[in-house]
Amino acid sequence: MRQSSVLLVGLAIAGVVAPLSGLYPLFLMKCLAFALFAAAFNFFTGYVGLLSIGHAAFFGMGAYVTGHAAKIWGFPTELALATSLGAGAVLGLVIGGMAIRRQGIYFAMITLAMAQMIYFFCVQAPFTGAEDGLQRIPRGTLLGVFDLGNDMALYGVVLVLALAAVWALQRIMEAPFGHVLLAIRDNEARAISLGYDVKSYKLAAFVLSAAVAGLAGGLKALTLGLASLPDVHWTQSGAVILMCLLGGLGTPLGPIIGAILVVTLEGKLASMGAVQIGPLAIDFSTKVPIVIGLIFMCCVLLFRKGIVGEFIAAVERQSAQRRNGRPA
């Protein structure tokens, strides 16, 4: 059985069980949107090996475009979501087209700079609602029949779309195209010398990643009924990097787990309020970045490959030891 099929079945089961176990659909949908965002980011940075610090641009623009299409233009929900996919792809083509020729830190800086331009554009542009953002985005109906105002109905749609997108990304990695990406990450000069047009491959991967990140933004906007500046802010790009590193960059499941952990943690901390620790009264709801930062430090110092990455490494060590005949 293909890894993508295993991933799809596993996530589908988890996705069906989760709301039945009493978790709020709204919280789950937020998890799904960010999990998809992280999976999209991972598809590029994890498999191509170039760090993008600009993915918030695609996520945020996806959210704005979906919000605007649904609220102002009155697009049906399906079409509004499709526009987020398209917006991500177009923006990805523009930003990627400029950045993809660069390596390492230069690539990262160009994506950051371009994303900042998009951010300031969103601050100024009339259609984003500036500081207020786009609020009360209508959820509409599915195929004009099912009312998505019901949380469970929308959850079903979000789950199916997110799973389909995660599966598609994984499926692409298992196709010859994905093998070429891995080969390029492994040894770019050799890939060139075998005749691969590596820049085009990287750009194609970047556009795919940006499109899915846009869709994730669209799902988030529809779920929370809100598209606002924090979605395009660079801290959102930072958050998705953290999610992937925490869960395991370059693994199919890691980013999803990382995203769920970070979203859960943010929710828990925000609802914690002030906690008395000895003489100190700490209001955790305002200290989210500090806690997340500390976790990030631990992650980098203690388990660099992330949760899933370390797990895979441990399993590989075990099997290598068994192969060499040494006791585990």
Added chain:
Amino acid sequence: MLDRNASALALDSATAAARADTVLEARGLKKEFHGFVAVAGVDLSVRRGSIHALIGPNGAGKTTVFNLLTRFIAPTAGRINFEGEDITSELPAALARRGIVRSFQISAIFPHLSVHENIRIALQQRIVSPLRFWGGGEAVSKLEPRTSDVLEQFELENVAHLRAGELAYGQKRTLELATTVATDPKLMLLDEPTQGLGHEDVDRITDLIKRVAAGRTVLMVEHNMRMVARIADRISVLRRGEKIAEGSYDEVSVDPQVVEAYLGSRARRREQTP
């Protein structure tokens, strides 16, 4: 008048024949790095079907010439022709698709892919494209027999499932040669294929190169003189970015300039280490 025309015609056809015989031709190849001349106007022509070796002391510019010929770096001046077409300004990947495939000094493999996948990546280049990101698995699975052939030809079947990074060094170099041959190149450029190998491996790789060179053209940079003497048809000697001699091993090895270039540097080294 008629006579002169006829002789001009004869001359033309003679040069045309020589051209058809030449796969790769470089004229006045030059590369400067911030004022340092690494390659100073090298002329090189590689005959079809031959094994042509590029030798010279350290720092002679051999690898730079290689990088210039495969366009991994751009020449400051000079022209490169491949099968009569000017390829001076083409991109490295496009050159590879024309059939000029190179290897690298440090073994060029994909360490995290399996040996089998390494070969398949080399084979599937013609099938996949950056726009065909969906599917294509069926087309690539048709390459399976060819992949097995290559694995067998290079005696890599037993390690096919291993990650290439786990192979012994000699096997890595074998795999590199295998992926280069798998693309079915017209011209193979091998950058020090026996570097860092033990005696047995040198002999094995030498035999392999000799075998796969049948029906192809090989240009290689090589330090191992025994190996060069054994398989090279023609040798060009570089020194400080210039070509100082060219010919068969027997011709080149008695060339006073070549002797001086090699022994001279050895003599100097002796002076430095009393």
